[in-house]
Every structure is written in C-alpha cells, then in structure tokens.
Amino acid sequence: MSMPPTLLLSFSDYEQQAKALAVVCGIPYETVLLHRFPDGESQLTLPVNLAETVILCRSLDDPNHKLVELMLTAQSLRQHGVKRIILVAPYLCYMRQDKAFHPGEVVSQTIVGHFLADLFDAVITVDSHLHRISQLSEAIPLEQAINLTATQPMAEFIEAHFTTPLLLGPDGESEQWVKEIATHFGFDYAVAHKQRLGDHNVVVTLPENDYARRNIIIVDDVASTGKTLLEAAKKLMPYQPASVSVLVSHALFIEDAIAQLNAAGVKQIYSCDSIPHQTNSVSLANILAKALQGVLQQ
C-alpha cells in the first residue's frame, strides 16, 4: 500500500504549536506517544500510518532528553520506509557552545549539528544563536539548514502594543535582531555591552541615551537564567523610564527568572511561542509555514 505524501508529527508537550503549523500548511497531524521510564529512558510509539515525507516539529529545550527522542523517532521513521524527514525545531539546543574557550572544551555546536544532519534531510529553526558563524549550514551541514528570524512578527507585536518604544539590545550579539526589528517601523534602539562572568553572573553597561520617561523593551534571542535581561533592567531603573518590558524569541526562563524580573520592576514579559511558556505572545506559525512550504516544494 502506498504512503500518503506528507504528515506532521510532534509530541504532546509541543502539540499546540505543531498543530497550528499543520493547520496553516494544510498537512495532517499526528502525535508520537512518549513514556519516560523511572530510570530516564524514553519509550516512543509512532502512529501506524506514516507518509513519504514526515515533518517532525518540536523545540529542543530540555536538550538531552529531546535529542535522544529525536534520534529514536527519526531512525524509526527511516526503518518504516519514510523517505524524507524534515525537522522543524524553532528552538535549537547547543548552538551557543560554538568555541573551545579552554583547552579540551568540547565544541558542542558542530557535533550536535552533524548529529542532526545525519538524521534529517532539512532543518528549520528560528533565531538560532550563531555568534561566530554566519550560516546555520556551517553548524548543520545540510543544503536546507534554514535559520529564520522572528524579527517581523516581533516588530508587528511591538507596533500593536507600544507607542514610540525604545528598544534595547542587552549585548552586542543582540544588535542583529534589535536593529532589524527597529527598522520595520522606525523604532528607536540602543545596544548595551555585556560581560559574562559565569552562568548566573553578567555585567551589563548601558550606552548613553535618554531613557527617562521612555517605554523601553529589552529584546534578545534567548532568556535562559534571565540574568542578562535582569541586569539590563536594573541598570535602566535609575533613569525612571515610563516602563521596562522584555521580548525574547526563546523563553527558557529557568527557575525563578520571571519572579526576579518582576521584582526588578519589569512588568510585561513577552516571548515568541518557540518554547511553550506563560509569556508566549507572538506566534511563529506563519513564518515557519512559509519556510516549510518552500522546503516541501523542492
């Protein structure tokens, strides 16, 4: 019996985003059943009816579990005769470990990149942290390793919710996103300098600017511990801005990050829906669908 052409698969923890993408693309959707055993192993059950091309859609927060589950799913799909497997992972893990800072340190970015390239025929992600490389394909050696940016939906969100905002990038790397978002609607923007002293320890230095009475939005790619955003917000407060808000592509917000930001006076915290989180406000379904349709047509 011949297989249907396309199927979009995800896991129950990513169902909302994956189903939204399937609906925009007009592709049938199914869930991979997952059971995690007490010892940490994962048991996966694929749907019985697969397709010639399967799109696997899930972000890779909680990276070590999810990378193994990706591997098990993709290898099993191949064993069942699936010809083409496309990964849509709006948040890609391990992309920040892109350099050996000390002798012997493993450069995980390229190792994870090659691992994904062996499993998939194409990879689509969003605002991946490419600091020292310019193309995602330098980390994931695939012709179709596509790094989208969420700057357009983020800019539209800001335009709809703020009047004459001032965008602040909390470090040099964020300039690429902040500048592009600002350009869409002519928002003012500034970029701070950051020195990282440890996982939970950063020093942020603001550029000279008139921050008083402004509605300031700190924009970044990923909030992990939230310390980068927190330190930027703390530096802004003495200037008595009208408000300080936060908008990020990827909302990890580990442990009490949200509470700390709130305690520092950050009242509005927004994120794209790449990682399911209470702060999700900007849908990525449309930009993902456009890229996926382009890949499917090739």
Ligand SMILES: O=P(O)(O)OC[C@H]1O[C@@H](O)[C@H](O)[C@@H]1O
């Ligand atoms: O400060 P936390 O939230 O832990 O880490 C996120 C920051 O670390 C950088 O790589 C990201 O671009 C972001 O600026």
